[in-house]
Amino acid sequence: MDASRAARYSTRSHGIVAVMRLSIWPGAGQPYDAILETARHGEETGWDAVYIADHFMPNAGPGVDVRRPVLEATALVAALGAAVPRVRIGTLVLGNTYRHPAVVANLAATLDRITGGRFVLGVGAGWQVNEHEQYGIELPPTKQLLDRFVEALQVLHGLLRSPVTNFDGAYYRITEAVNEPKPVQEPLPILIGAKGEKRMLGVVARYADLWNAWGTPELIAHKMKVLDDHCARIGRDPSEIDRTAQALTVVDAEVPDMGDRPVIGGSRARLADTIAEYQxxxxxxxxxxxALLGTGADRLRAMDTILSLAR
Incomplete structure (x- = not known):
């Protein structure tokens, strides 16, 4: 990890987190003005980053209106990067099946230029079935999906970090490929969203600068130990990989049942305790x-409360 990246992204010192960063994730299924308001408020009040998910429609399920509008992630990140000048801007995460990794590398370098070196390239293997079905995008079986993702990560590393890249894989082939201009950051940080302990956390150990997963502190602590074990097997210092996580968050309200999605908060005291557990x-x-912070002024007040509890 170079000095500039360490200064900007890493909060680790001998395995101990000095100050845990706090970032906001506005849903892309709302008007751009609302997303921009959230991002600007986060910037003005001391949040560290704004993340955007990569989906084209809501995930199909009982009671879900899949026709609800959803804004495209890369266009949204570019707009926020130009309009909000301090915080990091990241994708959480780009689905690999939607774009060729060489195109993603070019996109990422451009976004890092737009943001002046604040972009975080979050990537994942891809999963949402109804998007693939409606748009005619192949969603292969799991092994092939993950094999393809590993190849994509090799392409991304090459094009973002080397002058010229050659790669001849089962799914991707690039020949004497260039990607100019390069990102401002050296290297541009690659975040991998992953939860699978047998293979995917091994992929994180090999290719990620940041790792991300959903989970309560107990689950994330377990996954972090698995990730450390994967790092030990390949001889990588686990402190080189920043660990990021999220859970749906409730402020001053009853905690709803969100199925398999983790939810934290409720009372301020309970939320403060959970934030302390993450740290x-x-x-x-x-x-x-x-998603559970309300809208308009209520959302901004909830953000202020969360920030005060985290600091």
């Missing part, structure tokens, strides 16, 4: 989705 396990960055 105690060594989490580098807690990402807060805005």
């Amino acid at each position: 105690a396990i060594g989490l580098d960055e807690l990402i807060v989705p805005d």
Whole structure:
């Protein structure tokens, strides 16, 4: 990890997190003005980053209106990067099946230029079935999906970090490929969203600068130990990988049942305790989705409360 990246992104010192970063995740299924308001408020009040998910429609399920509008992630990140000048801007995460990794590398370098070196390239293997079905995008079986993702990560590393890249894989082939201009950051940080302990956390150990997963402190602590074990097997210092996590967050309200999605908060005291638990396990960055924070002024007040409890 170079000095500039360490200064900007890493909060680790000998495995201990000095100050856990706090970032906001506005849902892309709302008007751009609302997303921009959230991002600007986060910037003005001391939040560290704004993340955007990569989906084209809501995930199909009981009671879900899949026709609800959703804004495209890369265009949204570019707009926020130009309009909000301090915080990091990241994708959480780009689905690999939607774009060729060489195109993603070019996109990422451009976004890092737009933001003046504040972009975080979050990537994942891809998963949402109804998007693939409606748009005619192949969603292969799991092994092939993950094999393809590993190849994509090799392409991304090459094009973002080397002058010229050649790669001849089962799914991707690039020949004497260039990607100019390069990102401002050296290297541009790659975040991998992953939860699978047998293979995917091994992929994180090999290719990620940041790791992300959903989970309560107990679950994230367990996954972090698995990630450390994968790092030990390949001889990588686990402190080189920042650990980020999120859970749906409730402020001053009853905690709803959100199925398999983790939910934290309720009372301020309970939320403060949980935030402290994340920091105690060594989490580098807690990402807060805005889905349960209300709208308008209520959302901004909830953000202020969360920030005060985290600091």
